[in-house]
Amino acid sequence: MAATNPCACGNAGTGAWCRCSEAARRRYRRRLSGPLLDRFDLRLAVHRPDPEALTAAHAEECSAVVAERVRAVREVCLHRGVVTNRELTPALLNRHAVPDRAARALLRDALRAQRITARGVDRVRRVARTLADLDGAHGPGLADEHVALAMHLRADPDLLLGAEE
């Protein structure tokens, strides 16, 4: 797990005034190399919460309920011979995480457009496996919606950090 700011002052892309020059922002982003970032499976932009949402009273799911879902998924993992899906080897992936036709098309398009790397494909499959498990779909196939969500969670770091095109 790791976190970074979009720039040294932390304001770039947030709507607040960024004090960094474009060159400074680029330097700041370059400190994290592409190959290093490629090894993070979940890459999320955390934006500033809307003050309304932060102070409003509303029901959140209880963490204990979420923990129970996670425990159930780990149970399934044990049947595959691993503790978590992250440990699925290529051989095990081919047995337990096979993208269906539509999901394969998604991966192929993303590879062609260079939105993911070859390393990324296996990592997307592992995350998609977990997402499917959380949805109660434990079969060996992976549906396109789980692969799509896994790819979304693996957002391009450049776009995430607001690099200029």
Added chain:
Amino acid sequence: MTAPADPRRGLPAGAAAFTDGAAAVDAHLTALVSLPGLGPRRLGQLLAACPDPVELWQLLAGPGAPAPALRSAALGPKTAELLRQWAVAGRGVDPALLGDAHRRAGVRLLRRGGPGYPARLADDLHSPLVLFSTGDLSILDGPTVAIVGTRRATPYGLNLARRWAAELTEAGVAVVSGLARGIDAAAHDGALRALEAEPASPVPIGVVGTGLDVVYPRSSRLLWRAVAQRGLLLSEAPLGTQAERWRFPARNRIIAGLADAVLVVESHERGGALSTAEEALDRNRPVLAVPGSVHAEASAGTNRLIQEGSGLARSVLDVLEALPLGARPAAGRSGKVDPRRPERCAPRGYQPSAEEQTLLDALGWDPATLDVLVARLGWPLGITCRVVESLTTHNLVMHRGPHILQVRE
């Protein structure tokens, strides 16, 4: 280099190298404008006091400089100080060498009233006394539109500038811009792409505030090189001139002077693009602005321009229609945009499916996060993701930080 201690330095050492009078005048003008702080206005004031550039150089930087004769030049309260500075700075400058360096670099000097000087600028309000150029000047004989805007542009403005610049180029209109970051760069990029697809299209024109060898900003170097190779580059500053604040507004007046119409794509409440628009209005050139959301800071300036009476541009057709009759491109060129037949606008390459269209409608033209999209559509997260993913593949949406936004390419 070739000038050892020569008591008469300046005049004879250089004069011997000139093949003709015109070359001597060019070289001395180049030397004059290379002096620090000697911009177009002061050059005009100095030439009013002494019309011959060769003689003026002697008075400014020759032996015994500054010559008392120049005291009468109306440079304002700092006259004496400026003259002293220029006399010092001029000691290190050999006009003949400077002229040679420009010739070797393929940089042409255009003198007001001299051959090659753009007719559009000849009777301009503040027409430049000298211009440095590389590339083919004949592009200035055809229709031109300046596309300008903020350096801090949004994806909306960047996409639009790129696409419209390409469409204008396809329609036979040369795109003029300033090679700055943001809108300028996107416009040049779009024009170059259209040129790539159809090599007979008009080439882009870049007007810059630095010397033609000083790429500013550095991040534009690839684009700068491409425009230099394929198009026309113009600057008022000699080689080696670094970026200085005052040079950019001065550059904007040249952009306005060269264009048949000025299109402002995005501008904040205050910004250089608005100065270009003002310069255009001073010259009776049509000014158009692209409207934006009232929430968008990057559209505050353009929205105000429209409120104050600028043309509102919804498409390239609006821009083409704003061109004076004599400056309209010949219809029906290779391009997709035919100015005489608005209905034959460029079709979208990809037809979105029904569910993709539903998502595009829910997204609209303001950026939204995935959570917001899911809430609007009421679809499961995975399905929403899948549709976003396929729209991304077809370049109809893009990601920017946590946001998803609709684009047109």
